[in-house]
Structures are given as structure tokens and as C-alpha cells.
Amino acid sequence: MIIDRDAAGREAVDLDACDAIVVRDGRVLAADGRLVELAPADQPEASLRIYLGRERDRPLVGLVPVDASFGSDYDGIGGDRMRGLRDLLAGFWDRGVEGARDHELATTAVAIAAWHATHPRCSLCGVPTEPSQGGWVRRCEPCGRDHYPRTDPAIIVAITDPDDRLLLAHASHWSPRRFSHLAGYVEPGETFEQAVHREVSEEASLDLTDLEYLGSQPWPFPASVMVAFRARAASADVTVDGIEISEARFVAREDVPGLVGDGQIVLAPKGSVARRMLEDWYGGPLPEPRADGPVDV
Numbered sequence: 001m002i003i004d005r006d007a008a009g010r011e012a013v014d015l016d017a018c019d020a021i022v023v024r025d026g027r028v029l030a031a032d033g034r035l036v037e038l039a040p041a042d043q044p045e046a047s048l049r050i051y052l053g054r055e056r057d058r059p060l061v062g063l064v065p066v067d068a069s070f071g072s073d074y075d076g077i078g079g080d081r082m083r084g085l086r087d088l089l090a091g092f093w094d095r096g097v098e099g100a101r102d103h104e105l106a107t108t109a110v111a112i113a114a115w116h117a118t119h120p121r122c123s124l125c126g127v128p129t130e131p132s133q134g135g136w137v138r139r140c141e142p143c144g145r146d147h148y149p150r151t152d153p154a155i156i157v158a159i160t161d162p163d164d165r166l167l168l169a170h171a172s173h174w175s176p177r178r179f180s181h182l183a184g185y186v187e188p189g190e191t192f193e194q195a196v197h198r199e200v201s202e203e204a205s206l207d208l209t210d211l212e213y214l215g216s217q218p219w220p221f222p223a224s225v226m227v228a229f230r231a232r233a234a235s236a237d238v239t240v241d242g243i244e245i246s247e248a249r250f251v252a253r254e255d256v257p258g259l260v261g262d263g264q265i266v267l268a269p270k271g272s273v274a275r276r277m278l279e280d281w282y283g284g285p286l287p288e289p290r291a292d293g294p295v296d297v
């Protein structure tokens, strides 16, 4: 944790006096792959400010601009643009601690801004709610309820067969040639581990052993945290469900450079937990596609 979330300071902080990163619709204001921070005098009119916490002693907010087009064709300060968070992940990853700091601020701002955008009303009595606690609560005055941001856990699992080949699967709704690990949402009443076994059984008809927790990553697209595991399949006999997963196969390490280089498969982007799981199995950085290979669409 690089940013002090300062939960105790949320009530009292003067949101209008803080430097701001600009966030809207899953995008943040960035220049050259870095977050842009605007001093109060430079900030656009805000429809919402969210207290992100303190970096050393400096309080920072996420600012949602009133003007929906802000940053779309804006080139005022060195090519600044509203950029999709997914597009920024690889660049954040390449910049080490500085990038991790930008990643932390951007994922928090994108996640909580999306929650405000999709939860304007009280889920109990239906009246419009108002942000409070520095944007970390929405309060319903008529029924006195406080509503808090939601995070939906999803599991993702790197599965190897008895020959230590890795399962790569293609989900039906992905772009062609994109392959990654099996993943799915945790259902109410399940442990993370149960969710792994259920998803893998449903989607690939595999039985797993040696389930091991690897780590987690906030994934605010729109409101998830990815909980990563690895596991062994008892056999390489994979049968996809044909609905959510249209294709899956076990791939040997020595075959990966050729498959990626030729563009036959497109892997998860740098900066994602899925990519780290792949490289953890592979034993080092994975090759990039050849420049003359097919383009992912």
C-alpha cells in the first residue's frame, strides 16, 4: 500500500482544496502513461469528488468532471487525454514503484466512480442518495441507510496437467485468438476455493488438486477483485462447456513463443494478474508478438 487511505479523515477533508486526478467512465486523465494531477485552480467543474487518501501529507481526490467530453480532445498540458485504465496497466507495470502508485490511485478512482455512477438511488426505498464521507458512502436521508461501495470477488486459476503444461482457454465473448486462464465470479455462500473447483468443473470438466493461493488484484471492470490460484488437473482430458468457454488446451512451455510470435494466441496484457500467473509458470517474461503477425481485433 503506497497511498494512506486515511479512512479516519474522510469526514473532515476539504475535497475542494485537494489536488485531483480526473476520472470518468473507466478512464483517467493521463499523459505519457502517467496520471496527471491538477491543482484546484486548474480543475474542471466537478460533479463528484472522491477522497483517495494521502500521499505523504498531501491529500488527493478523484474528480468526476461535469463536462462529459473533458479530456477527449484536450491537449492543454502536454498531450493529456482521458485514457482507459486497461490501456494504462502495462505502462504502470513497467514503471515499478511509481507505476504501482499510479495503479493504486487509478484503480481506486475508477472503481468508486463507477459505483457512484451505477448506484444513484437507495436500494431499499428507491429515492436518490447523496455522497458523504469523502465519497465512500452514499446516504439515504428518508430511511437513514448508509450504502457502501461494492467489490465482487472473482477467482482466476492457472491449471497445469500431469506434464506441467498450462491450460489456456478461450471465452466465447473474447476477441478471436485471446487465450487465458479459467476465471469466474464467486457465488454467495461459497469460499474462494469452492468457486475455483465449481468454475473449472463447469467450464472444462476438470478435477483439481494442489490448489494454492497466489495473490489478488483489484480489477474495476467494473467492480471486481481477482483472486488468483494455481492448481493441478488430475488429467489432461479437458471438455469445454461450449457456452462460456469455446476452446481450451494444455500448452507446453516450448510451444508458447511460437504461438505468441505468430499471433495464433494473444495473451493477457502486461500488468494484469493473469499475465503474472502465465509468466510465473513460464519461468520468465513471455515473448511479444512479431510485428508482422496478425493483429488482434
Ligand SMILES: [Zn+2]
Binding pocket: 122, 123, 124, 125, 126, 127, 140, 141, 142, 143, 144, 145
Ligand atoms: Zn432509502
